[in-house]
Amino acid sequence: MAPWNRQVEEMPPDELRRLQYRLAKALVQRVYETSEFYRRRMKEHGVRPDDIRSLADIGKLPFMYKRDLRDNYPDGLFCAPKEELVRYHVSSGTTGKPTVVGYTRHDIENWSESLARGFSSCGLGRGDVLQVSYGYGLFTGGLGVHYGAEKVGATVLPTSVGNTERQIELMQDLHTTAIACTPSYLLHLGEVAEKMGVSIRDDTDLRIGILGAEPWSEQMRSRIEDWLGIRAYDIYGTSELSGPMFTECSEQKGIHIWGDLALAEVVDPETGEVLPPGERGELVITILQKEAFPMIRYRVGDITVMDEEPCACGRTHPRIHRIQGRVDDMLIVRGINVFPSQVEHALLEIPEVGRHFQIVVDRKGALDAMLVRVEVSEEAFSDKITDLMMIRKMVEHRLRSSLNVGVDVELVEPGTLPRFEGKSKKVVDRRSL
Amino acid sequence: MEKSYIVKQISIFSENRPGRLAAIAGALRDAKINIFAFSIAEANGFGVVRALVDRPEDAHRTLTDLGFRVSFTDVIGVKMRDEPGGLSEVASVLGDAGINIEYAYAYSGRDGAVLILRVDQVEDAVRQILDRGGELLKASLFR
């Protein structure tokens, strides 16, 4: 489908960078003048608005963290007069205070514009019926997607979450062509539909899934697409940045970050140093045009890779790879950053072992030792010890080349590894003991 | 013809931790499955328990249901003459025919000692041993 805003979406990269610089410079000037928080933070850091003389100078600005949002609850970071706000969203923190985000009319407009471009890029527009099965209310998912979809002229069916059987009936009766929800909810919906005797593939008009708000994988995408007969697109955003904001395009090779709306950087989670495209690190976002709740160099905590190669879709804006995990899950083994999600992805490529694993990090003398426990798959199990030793060596080799750090592999009996997500069980770090 | 001498052994993946062998043996006992022979092969951290039982299919199902990784392996059982040189005779018959022995273990049954062999060319091995007057366990013992 044609770009929603061709002039912007296909802007030459140089021009885009110049625009980003102008917007960033204006943003810094504005927050310095209007916000006590930003002024104090910049002074502490010894940087003034005049010091921003190029786009790269953004790197001189201090980072913002989740704790800054909590410390300034509820509205200490707001930069617009209260009467200019047209909406609040509130995300509940798992620990401590929630985060409140305010929006001016212009902020809502930009948020919708961002999603309108994304939806158009995955072929969603007039004539489509989008079932929004994200939660409506304080959570940003439902209303965010809703406004973006209305903007592109799709018909919105705001089912919100829950009552899956009714969702399936409405999907058939109103000829839903696209659904926005979490990937796990879509799988659940597919299962419930089958129990009702409804095949999503054959008995509905569903052709597009806009899926996000939780981590998912390429394997999960293939499963959803093959089973339900739809195209599944990744959508990304967090409440601090407005909400869901960016999606993949029809190429399904990364999420376009609209450069006029946001400046994305990827940094080393330990040192904060900006990493070149292609290197894995923590996503840092500056929302360039936000009035009520600007975010400057916000450490999102998500792990990804920046991709500045031209996209086959023709859009010139940079892309980020699918989110590969959380910084909180990162381990440092012999000075190398290791993410459990890397182990998971590597194992998915090795049919000889199952997808479950456990990482045990220990210290042997002065050196860290990393052990990965895996299960031999049914197909690969041989009663010859030498075959099993070869599988172990091969897995060690594959993990070493994808993690860049030496790994010992232990083969364990099936069913003995933790089945559920969560760092607490998948990673055992004995070094602190 | 050779097939009637190919015996289905069950092989079970096992971690080297206390109680694993007891768990396997206990499960087979509870299912009233007789174990004729078994051996344990170990590497560091894990091992493979190999067993000849009277009802291999049932044993496979019982252990799989308990979460064990189980497979079938084709082996042969050579009856050993109770005299010196029995083992070297079997080994040289197979060696002369270019058949590799992957592993072997022995047990002593009612009718004397039996050598269980996993070889790379099982039908050839059966033929060679029978041709040279050797005696093999019948697969029909294991149903």
Ligand SMILES: [Zn+2]
């Ligand atoms: Zn694209």
